[in-house]
Amino acid sequence: xxxxxxxxxxxxxxxxxxxxxxxxxxxxxxxxxxxxxxxxxxxxxxxxxxxxxxxxxxxxxxxxxxxxxxxxxxxxxxxxxxxxxxxxxxxxxxxxxxxxxxxxxxxxxxxxxxxxxxxxxxxxxxxxxxxxxxxxxxxxxxxxxxxxxxxxxxxxxxxxxxxxxxxxxxxxxxxxxxxxxxxxxxxxxxxxxxxxxxxxxxxxxxxxxxxxxxxxxxxxxxxxxxxxxxxxxxxxxxxxxxxxxxxxxxxxxxxxxxxxxxxxxxxxxxxxxxxxxxxxxxxxxxxxxxxxxxxxxxxxxxxxxxxxxxxxxxxxxxxxxxxxxxxxxxxxxxxxxxxxxxxxxxxxxxxxxxxxxxxxxxxxxxxxxxxxxxxxxxxxxxxxxxxxxxxxxxxxxxxxxxxxxxx
Amino acid sequence: xxxxxxxxxxxxxxxxxxxxxxxxxxxxxxxxxxxxxxxxxxxxxxxxxxxxxxxxxxxxxxxxxxxxxxxxxxxxxxxxxxxxxxxxxxxxxxxxxxxxxxxxxxxxxxxxxxxxxxxxxxxxxxxxxxxxxxxxxxxxxxxxxxxxxxxxxxxxxxxxxxxxxxxxxxxxxxxxxxxxxxxxxxxxxxxxxxxxxxxxxxxxxxxxxxxxxxxxxxxxxxxxxxxxxxxxxxxxxxxxxxxxxxxxxxxxxxxxxxxxxxxxxxxxxxxxxxxxxxxxxxxxxxxxxxxxxxxxxxxxxxxxxxxxxxxxxxxxxxxxxxxxxxxxxxxxxxxxxxxxxxxxxxxxxxxxxxxxxxxxxxxxxxxxxxxxxxxxxxxxxxxxxxxxxxxxxxxxxxxxxxxxxxx
Numbered sequence: 001x002x003x004x005x006x007x008x009x010x011x012x013x014x015x016x017x018x019x020x021x022x023x024x025x026x027x028x029x030x031x032x033x034x035x036x037x038x039x040x041x042x043x044x045x046x047x048x049x050x051x052x053x054x055x056x057x058x059x060x061x062x063x064x065x066x067x068x069x070x071x072x073x074x075x076x077x078x079x080x081x082x083x084x085x086x087x088x089x090x091x092x093x094x095x096x097x098x099x100x101x102x103x104x105x106x107x108x109x110x111x112x113x114x115x116x117x118x119x120x121x122x123x124x125x126x127x128x129x130x131x132x133x134x135x136x137x138x139x140x141x142x143x144x145x146x147x148x149x150x151x152x153x154x155x156x157x158x159x160x161x162x163x164x165x166x167x168x169x170x171x172x173x174x175x176x177x178x179x180x181x182x183x184x185x186x187x188x189x190x191x192x193x194x195x196x197x198x199x200x201x202x203x204x205x206x207x208x209x210x211x212x213x214x215x216x217x218x219x220x221x222x223x224x225x226x227x228x229x230x231x232x233x234x235x236x237x238x239x240x241x242x243x244x245x246x247x248x249x250x251x252x253x254x255x256x257x258x259x260x261x262x263x264x265x266x267x268x269x270x271x272x273x274x275x276x277x278x279x280x281x282x283x284x285x286x287x288x289x290x291x292x293x294x295x296x297x298x299x300x301x302x303x304x305x306x307x308x309x310x311x312x313x314x315x316x317x318x319x320x321x322x323x324x325x326x327x328x329x330x331x332x333x334x335x336x337x338x339x340x341x342x343x344x345x346x347x348x349x350x351x352x353x354x355x356x357x358x359x360x361x362x363x364x365x366x367x368x369x370x371x372x373x374x375x376x377x378x379x380x381x382x383x384x385x386x387x388x389x390x391x392x393x394x395x396x397x398x399x400x401x402x403x404x405x406x407x
Numbered sequence: 408x409x410x411x412x413x414x415x416x417x418x419x420x421x422x423x424x425x426x427x428x429x430x431x432x433x434x435x436x437x438x439x440x441x442x443x444x445x446x447x448x449x450x451x452x453x454x455x456x457x458x459x460x461x462x463x464x465x466x467x468x469x470x471x472x473x474x475x476x477x478x479x480x481x482x483x484x485x486x487x488x489x490x491x492x493x494x495x496x497x498x499x500x501x502x503x504x505x506x507x508x509x510x511x512x513x514x515x516x517x518x519x520x521x522x523x524x525x526x527x528x529x530x531x532x533x534x535x536x537x538x539x540x541x542x543x544x545x546x547x548x549x550x551x552x553x554x555x556x557x558x559x560x561x562x563x564x565x566x567x568x569x570x571x572x573x574x575x576x577x578x579x580x581x582x583x584x585x586x587x588x589x590x591x592x593x594x595x596x597x598x599x600x601x602x603x604x605x606x607x608x609x610x611x612x613x614x615x616x617x618x619x620x621x622x623x624x625x626x627x628x629x630x631x632x633x634x635x636x637x638x639x640x641x642x643x644x645x646x647x648x649x650x651x652x653x654x655x656x657x658x659x660x661x662x663x664x665x666x667x668x669x670x671x672x673x674x675x676x677x678x679x680x681x682x683x684x685x686x687x688x689x690x691x692x693x694x695x696x697x698x699x700x701x702x703x704x705x706x707x708x709x710x711x712x713x714x715x716x717x718x719x720x721x722x723x724x725x726x727x728x729x730x731x732x733x734x735x736x737x738x739x740x741x742x743x744x745x746x747x748x749x750x751x752x753x754x755x756x757x758x759x760x761x762x763x764x765x766x767x768x769x770x771x772x773x774x775x776x777x778x779x780x781x782x783x784x785x786x787x788x789x790x791x792x793x794x795x796x797x798x799x800x801x802x803x804x805x806x807x808x809x810x811x812x813x814x
Contacts (some may be wrong), residue, residue: 002630019630021775039550039598056775085630088775089751113592113770122596129553133543143446146536148622148786150805151558151605154813165574166582168619169609169809175573175582182805185520185814189529191446197604198558202576212575215555223409223426223492344496360814363520368428368463368495379555398557398589402576406561407592407767 002060005036005043006251008075011065016077018043019085021117022057024097034080035097036061041251042119044068044076055096056114058086094118109393112407116397123252124395128215128383130249131241132196135217135377138240142233144219145190149182151175151198155357162202164212175200178376180311181361183220184340187372188364194219196379204402208391209284209332209381212400220374226313227323227339230373231269231299234327234335237377238297239263245386256387261296261329269299272321280306288331301325303338310350313339313373323373330385337375341365409467412443412450413658415482418472423484425450426492428524429464431504441487442504443468448658449526451475451483462503463521465493501525516800519814523804530659531802535622535790537656538648539603542624542784545647549640551599551626556589558582558605562764569609571619582607585783587718588768590627591747594779595771601626603786611809615798616691616739616788619807627781633720634730634746637780638676638706641734641742644784645704646670652793663794668703668736676706679728687713695738708732710745717757720746720780730780737792744782748772 002017020038032047036059045061053059063080094103094115101108101118108115116122136146153176156163164175178199186193199216219237224230242260245253253260270290277286282300290298302321305314312322324338341347344365348355355362383395393399398407409424427445439454443466452468460466470487501510501522508515508525515522523529543553560583563570571582585606593600606623626644631637649667652660660667677697684693689707697705709728712721719729731745748754751772755762762769790802800806805814 019777039552058775058777085777086749086775089773092774111770113595113767114774116593116596125554125596126552128555132553132555133547136540140540145446145533146539147532147804148535148539148605150620150807152607152620152807152812167572168812169611171812173812181814186523186804188520189523189532198555200559204576213557213559342493360520363518363814366496367499367521368465368493370426370465370492397554397593400557400559405559405575405578405580407588407770 004040005038006040006073008043008065008077009073012067012075014065015062016065017060017062018077019060020058022053022055022059024055025051025053036077037096037117037119042072044071045080046076046078048079053082053084054088054091056088056092056117057084059084105391105393109399109404112398119255121394123249123255124383124387124389125397126249126252127245127256127258127386128379128395130245130247131379131382132217133248134241134244135196135237136194137244138236139192139194139219139233141240142192142236144192144194144221145186147183147186147190147193147195149176149179149186149195149197151200153181154360162204164200164202177201178216179218180309183218183374184311184369184372185361185364187220187222187374188367188369191223191370192219192221206402208393210401211380211392211396212402214381214392214396215379217377217379218374220372222370222372224339224371224373226371227301227325227337227373230337230339230375231267231325234299234337234375234377235263235265235267238267238327238329241382258386260386263297267297267299267327268294269301269325270294271302272300272304273302275300280304282326282333284332287328287333291328291331296330298328299325300328308338311340311347313341325375327375327377329382332381332385334381334385335375335377337373339371339373342369342371411447412445413447413480415450415472415484416480419474419482421472422469423472424467424469425484426467427465429460429462429466431462432458432460443484444503444524444526449479451478452487453483453485455486460489460491461495461498463495463499463524464491466491512798512800516806516811519805526662528801530656530662531790531794531796532804533656533659534652534663534665534793535786535802537652537654537659538786538789539624540655541648541651542603542644543601544651545643546599546601546626546640548647549599549643551601551628552593552597554590554593554597554600554602556583556586556593556602556604558607560588561767569611571607571609584608585623586625587716590625590781591718591776591779592768592771594627594629594781595774595776598630598777599626599628613809615800617808618787618799618803619809621788621799621803622786624784624786625781627779629777629779631746631778631780633778634708634732634744634780637744637746637782638674638732641706641744641782641784642670642672642674645674645734645736648789665793667793670704674704674706674734675701676708676732677701678709679707679711680709682707687711689733689740691739694735694740698735698738703737705735706732707735715745718747718754720748732782734782734784736789739788739792741788741792742782742784744780746778746780749776749778
């Protein structure tokens with residue numbers, strides 16, 4: 001019966017069976033060690049003789065679990081017998097045995113199937129998995145229903161630019177830039193909905209914070225007064241993600257020395273006009289400065305209409321501003337949201353009468369829709385801020401950009 | 408403080424506040440009723456005078472909760488005052504007040520944003536949401552890690568046909584037909600992974616069981632002996648989905664009179680050569696017959712290589728058959744899976760040396776991969792069998808097919 005490397009500590013004195021990859025070998029002259037990696041961690045195995053086992057060979061190991069203060073976890077395996085399940089065809093192009101990979105990010109991405117095996121690389125994706133769980137758990141608690149939405153759409157959702165075209169049975173279709181239209185439609189059905197999945201942006205710029213595809217965590221809720229009723233839901237989601245990380249990814253937190261944010265009962269906010277920004281949107285430098293001035297979690301509300309999508313609800317008294325918000329986390333926008341228009345006539349006006357491309361979507365508003373709003377959180381950006389990654393590609397399993405479409 | 412319609416029963420004798428949509432009106436001469444619909448259910452409101460409120464108007468209602476044996480739930484609202492939050496621009500094209508919609512499926516799909524508001528239509532998607540939860544919970548319990556995978560790929564995954572092409576920054580890319588390559592790669596990282604999300608098939612046929620996009624629930628695990636180690640995981644997932652439906656969607660089960668399957672401790676299986684099928688794959692009629700003969704949940708194993716993808720692991724002693732399986736549920740294949748090849752050389756042979764399009768994927772096998780296998784479950788098909796839907800479009804929020812790309 002196989003045990004995991006992290007279970008070794010409770011089996012001292014027993015014969016044990018482990019399985020995993022040959023992570024590293026160490027020859028100390030008189031004695032040799034092999035480090036075995038499995039999904040849970042690493043284990044030290046004392047070799048009787050020099051081993052022929054190549055790095056990344058997949059093996060089963062049987063041996064004696066013996067207390068040994070110098071071993072990681074305090075227990076090592078002695079007198080091992082190995083069964084090789086799979087031998088690598090050639091030496092890996094990434095040196096996984098090092099505590100921190102020394103290869104460039106580009107090499108790590110070129111060889112992602114191997115580089116992701118490194119404990120530090122994969123730990124970031126344990127944070128992502130826990131975050132997904134926390135997002136859903138927080139919204140389940142608030143009466144939200146999960147939905148799945150189509151990624152093939154007739155009309156660009158966010159704007160005419162940055163959209164991927166598809167040949168759809170001989171006609172033109174697009175990849176959804178967000179689930180925005182669908183989640184609004186579904187507020188008419190379930191009042192409170194969420195969805196997690198890929199969104200697509202034909203982003204022609206090469207930056208450290210944009211990709212052609214990322215994972216968007218979306219929520220939308222009806223029967224709000226305005227966007228200030230959405231902020232507590234964002235707060236609940238962020239707190240839920242932090243809690244899930246503590247519960248489910250403690251080892252990754254420790255390995256990466258992640259400092260989780262203290263999420264206050266109410267995340268503070270300030271209006272766009274009080275940010276000192278002279279433009280219609282925040283620049284990256286503004287985002288950094290605002291977090292320095294106001295803390296690691298800060299809402300900016302009331303963005304100018306000029307830079308928000310057509311479905312944004314204006315401020316009642318200043319229609320050049322919107323009932324919208326961004327959440328900044330450690331100097332980066334990770335959430336964007338707001339109140340949406342909910343009256344059919346307001347959509348007709350916002351679209352200047354050119355409603356034909358939006359007919360399907362507009363049904364929701366034509367037939368009775370409550371005031372509603374919602375938000376989207378970029379999963380990879382959130383994790384990037386948690387681990388302090390300089391480039392979003394470090395926290396994306398298989399990044400897609402101007403130059404990269406594989407693996 | 409707003410309460411939900413389903414909470415009315417515990418508030419008899421109190422002043423209450425509700426919110427929702429005008430679902431139906433009934434004039435019985437001396438007295439008139441309005442039925443209010445919210446995300447939880449329906450409530451009866453006694454009107455003092457004939458109401459001007461149009462179907463699908465969004466309202467807040469305050470009134471007296473009064474015990475009334477004839478009212479649904481035993482409590483109705485009297486002496487109401489209404490606040491209209493949003494009035495429909497025109498009468499809905501679907502008559503939501505009927506116990507069962509009388510419009511054709513085509514009309515229901517054309518007007519999905521309204522038709523989905525019907526209690527019976529939306530109930531199917533409550534089953535879907537609960538199933539997603541059950542799928543993840545079952546796999547979390549078994550030590551699986553959730554991943555998100557790219558939908559933009561360089562190479563068709565399942566076969567050269569039925570794939571959507573994209574213009575990707577001036578070069579050719581495709582929409583992933585499955586997360587197969589990614590989940591196998593990630594077995595090398597986490598050993599046990601799952602992912603839920605859209606998959607894309609440029610399905611040129613108009614059938615009741617195929618769509619161009621559907622939600623695939625995928626799992627993959629390493630360190631198996633063969634495909635028989637995957638079957639218990641499929642069983643755990645199906646049992647987990649049934650349990651989650653019971654826990655989280657009991658009202659939908661009752662409304663739709665769903666008979667949930669009894670999932671046996673071990674789901675029975677039979678080999679393809681014992682099915683009496685004379686071809687290399689099961690036809691729909693075979694699937695129905697096998698369930699009639701063997702029960703509502705039955706695995707068929709050992710499909711001929713001729714109809715399985717190149718990464719399928721052959722039977723060790725009969726290489727024209729594969730270590731694969733389908734799960735049939737009530738006459739329809741809802742899961743397909745199997746053991747995969749795990750040795751690099753076997754991939755080179757299976758691809759007849761033409762490995763270049765698969766270079767990124769093949770890294771996983773080049774650098775050490777354990778024996779592994781997995782499966783995919785079609786969410787909409789599963790729900791369709793649960794509710795007895797004749798057409799997969801009834802259990803798909805926004806179906807995409809040869810003719811339909813909106814809403």
